Amino acid sequence: MKTTYREAMRAAIREAMQKDDRVFLMGEDVGRYGGGFAVSLGLLEEFGPVRIRDTPLSEAGFVGAGIGAALGGMRPIIEIMTVNFSLLALDQIMNNAATLLHMSGGQFNVPVVIRMTTGGGRQLAAQHSHSLEGWLAHIPGLRILTPATLEDARGMLWTALEDPDPVLIFEHGSLYNVSGELADDAGSVDIDHAVVRREGAGLSIITYGGTLSTALEAAETLSGEGIDAEVIDLRTLRPLDDAAILASVAKTHRAVVVDEGWRSGGISAEISARITESAFYDLDVPVTRVCSAEVPIPYARHLEQTSLPSSERVCAAAREVVGAGG
Amino acid sequence: MTDEQTAAAIVSDPEHVRYLLRQMVRVRRLEEACVEQYSAAKIRGFLHVYIGEEAVAAGVMSAIGPDDAVVATYREHGHALLRGVAANAIMAEMYGHAEGCCRGRGGSMHLFDAATRFYGGNAIVAGGLPLAVGLALADKMSGRDRVTVCFFGEGAVAEGEFHESINLAALWDLPVLFCCENNLYAMGTALDRSESQTDIALKASGYAIASWTVDGMNVLAVEESARRAIDAVRAGAGPHFLELRTYRFRAHSMFDPERYREKTEVERWMERDPIQSLRSALETHGQLSADQWSALQRGVDEEIQAAITFAENGTLEPVEELTRFVYSERTAP
Numbered sequence: 292m293k294t295t296y297r298e299a300m301r302a303a304i305r306e307a308m309q310k311d312d313r314v315f316l317m318g319e320d321v322g323r324y325g326g327g328f329a330v331s332l333g334l335l336e337e338f339g340p341v342r343i344r345d346t347p348l349s350e351a352g353f354v355g356a357g358i359g360a361a362l363g364g365m366r367p368i369i370e371i372m373t374v375n376f377s378l379l380a381l382d383q384i385m386n387n388a389a390t391l392l393h394m395s396g397g398q399f400n401v402p403v404v405i406r407m408t409t410g411g412g413r414q415l416a417a418q419h420s421h422s423l424e425g426w427l428a429h430i431p432g433l434r435i436l437t438p439a440t441l442e443d444a445r446g447m448l449w450t451a452l453e454d455p456d457p458v459l460i461f462e463h464g465s466l467y468n469v470s471g472e473l474a475d476d477a478g479s480v481d482i483d484h485a486v487v488r489r490e491g492a493g494l495s496i497i498t499y500g501g502t503l504s505t506a507l508e509a510a511e512t513l514s515g516e517g518i519d520a521e522v523i524d525l526r527t528l529r530p531l532d533d534a535a536i537l538a539s540v541a542k543t544h545r546a547v548v549v550d551e552g553w554r555s556g557g558i559s560a561e562i563s564a565r566i567t568e569s570a571f572y573d574l575d576v577p578v579t580r581v582c583s584a585e586v587p588i589p590y591a592r593h594l595e596q597t598s599l600p601s602s603e604r605v606c607a608a609a610r611e612v613v614g615a616g617g
Numbered sequence: 618m619t620d621e622q623t624a625a626a627i628v629s630d631p632e633h634v635r636y637l638l639r640q641m642v643r644v645r646r647l648e649e650a651c652v653e654q655y656s657a658a659k660i661r662g663f664l665h666v667y668i669g670e671e672a673v674a675a676g677v678m679s680a681i682g683p684d685d686a687v688v689a690t691y692r693e694h695g696h697a698l699l700r701g702v703a704a705n706a707i708m709a710e711m712y713g714h715a716e717g718c719c720r721g722r723g724g725s726m727h728l729f730d731a732a733t734r735f736y737g738g739n740a741i742v743a744g745g746l747p748l749a750v751g752l753a754l755a756d757k758m759s760g761r762d763r764v765t766v767c768f769f770g771e772g773a774v775a776e777g778e779f780h781e782s783i784n785l786a787a788l789w790d791l792p793v794l795f796c797c798e799n800n801l802y803a804m805g806t807a808l809d810r811s812e813s814q815t816d817i818a819l820k821a822s823g824y825a826i827a828s829w830t831v832d833g834m835n836v837l838a839v840e841e842s843a844r845r846a847i848d849a850v851r852a853g854a855g856p857h858f859l860e861l862r863t864y865r866f867r868a869h870s871m872f873d874p875e876r877y878r879e880k881t882e883v884e885r886w887m888e889r890d891p892i893q894s895l896r897s898a899l900e901t902h903g904q905l906s907a908d909q910w911s912a913l914q915r916g917v918d919e920e921i922q923a924a925i926t927f928a929e930n931g932t933l934e935p936v937e938e939l940t941r942f943v944y945s946e947r948t949a950p
Contacts (some may be wrong), residue, residue, distance in 0.1 A: 347784060355782070359754065395731075396729070445706075
């Protein structure tokens with residue numbers, strides 16, 4: 292079946308709503324407008340305004356209400372229009388969703404799913420374009436998912452809803468229009484493991500979300516040059532699948548981490564540190580990172596494109612690590 | 618509430634009024650014991666006591682049902698106790714012991730109890746309001762006849778989450794009772810130094826929510842108002858808002874030197890001590906003999922002393938358990 296990332300996500304929401312009466316979708320413009328990115332288009336007509344619930348522009352209020360509804364036995368899917376807006380709800384995400392289970396000595400788990408758009412590349416400038424999933428992945432108590440493929444857009448939501456604890460799903464804005472083939476019987480997928488999207492023996496390119504396609508494109512180019520890159524799609528940033536990362540590095544002895552977040556203190560730093568801590572003697576050369584420039588993402592296309600990881604930058608980094616240290 | 622109304626309440630059901638007195642004394646003794654144990658370094662961290670404000674928790678808790686939910690603040694020892702959390706579990710929690718209601722992970726500011734639907738123990742000012750809205754939303758969507766009661770101080774009124782939450786509850790017609798404990802100071806900042814409009818009930822009414830002001834130093838007035846509001850919420854009249862005017866006799870926390878208010882102001886409010894006022898009224902109407910008062914105090918002292926003994930004999934959560942409850946424990950498939 293030919294479909295898009297957006298349609299796959301919508302099918303996942305529809306299936307969840309059909310399977311479980313406790314599931315509802317809540318967020319800004321998810322109903323009459325059809326979703327800021329049209330993910331929920333048509334769902335209001337199908338499920339009605341009680342379960343496809345438009346909210347005021349009150350991120351802290353409706354995210355907190357979602358957490359409360361989860362405490363009250365519901366299975367809410369909260370949509371936040373972009374990751375930058377989620378900062379208005381960070382109090383609820385960090386101080387409540389992530390802490391309640393532990394702070395209450397195991398009494399109150401929070402089965403909420405919070406979806407949001409992340410990333411740049413669409414000339415939306417410095418208040419709609421950042422990649423803050425690495426920040427959120429810093430927080431114990433949360434699970435952080437970054438679906439990069441149609442299968443994961445279709446399959447991660449239901450698994451997330453079955454999780455007894457808060458799950459955040461980051462959907463890169465450049466992915467919604469990606470189209471491709473999806474099996475007719477595509478359904479829920481595992482959210483515990485990274486996946487090797489391309490096998491290779493020359494180096495490991497480790498990435499997730501919006502930059503998976505960048506990495507795969509780079510690997511294709513590199514293969515024409517005789518460089519055999521393996522591409523790892525992390526899929527879940529918390530908890531990180533250390534075993535998959537280390538297994539790949541043990542095979543290739545070289546690693547390039549590609550992350551649209553900033554380099555300083557980002558998830559790429561964490562991945563690099565884990566490789567260094569656990570696979571230092573497997574490495575032939577130091578771990579290299581390709582991240583966004585340390586600027587607020589700018590509007591002008593040439594400036595924005597320069598600031599984001601590109602397949603050219605990934606290729607350059609790969610050539611360097613393959614060329615170095617023999 | 619007029620003296621005549623107080624008299625009528627006492628005459629019609631003196632036993633219930635003595636019960637309310639006893640509830641307030643339980644909170645006061647518990648917290649006096651907390652302060653003592655804090656001074657003895659048995660309790661650490663922040664400790665915020667409710668002394669002076671007991672009529673609010675006692676009156677509201679008396680008006681709600683066993684299936685209702687309670688969301689409170691970091692000044693919540695009294696709310697937890699009167700909601701039905703055992704003094705033993707509260708005191709052990711403050712000692713940081715495994716027998717505490719949160720196994721020592723919450724402490725004074727984070728008391729939680731699933732059995733009584735007591736949802737904390739929230740130490741981010743106004744952070745509990747959205748949770749209350751969500752709990753009520755779940756009840757409404759599930760067709761359950763339950764009310765969520767949410768306590769917060771007047772300091773919360775300055776936070777965005779207050780406004781977002783009141784609006785959502787009113788917009789969606791949710792079964793929430795908002796109880797604003799207006800003790801006039803957000804830590805050391807007086808209400809009139811932080812709000813352009815100091816009439817909080819009026820402010821809430823701007824969200825098209827039924828709201829009124831209550832004498833928070835009079836437990837009978839609080840109970841009567843809370844009952845009226847809860848009945849209305851339960852009957853489907855939408856969320857309600859009570860501004861309970863009260864006063865904190867003690868410092869904000871154990872670290873507060875109280876530079877921001879005059880001793881004479883505190884003394885003036887202490888003349889309206891909710892426990893002494895009710896005790897006098899009962900005595901005036903011949904409904905509290907010296908023996909009854911002694912017995913009441915003795916019973917409470919025994920409960921609190923037992924709680925201290927329980928906490929003293931508690932055990933430390935093994936450090937191997939440190940990372941439990943960060944995520945739910947899954948049973949093998």
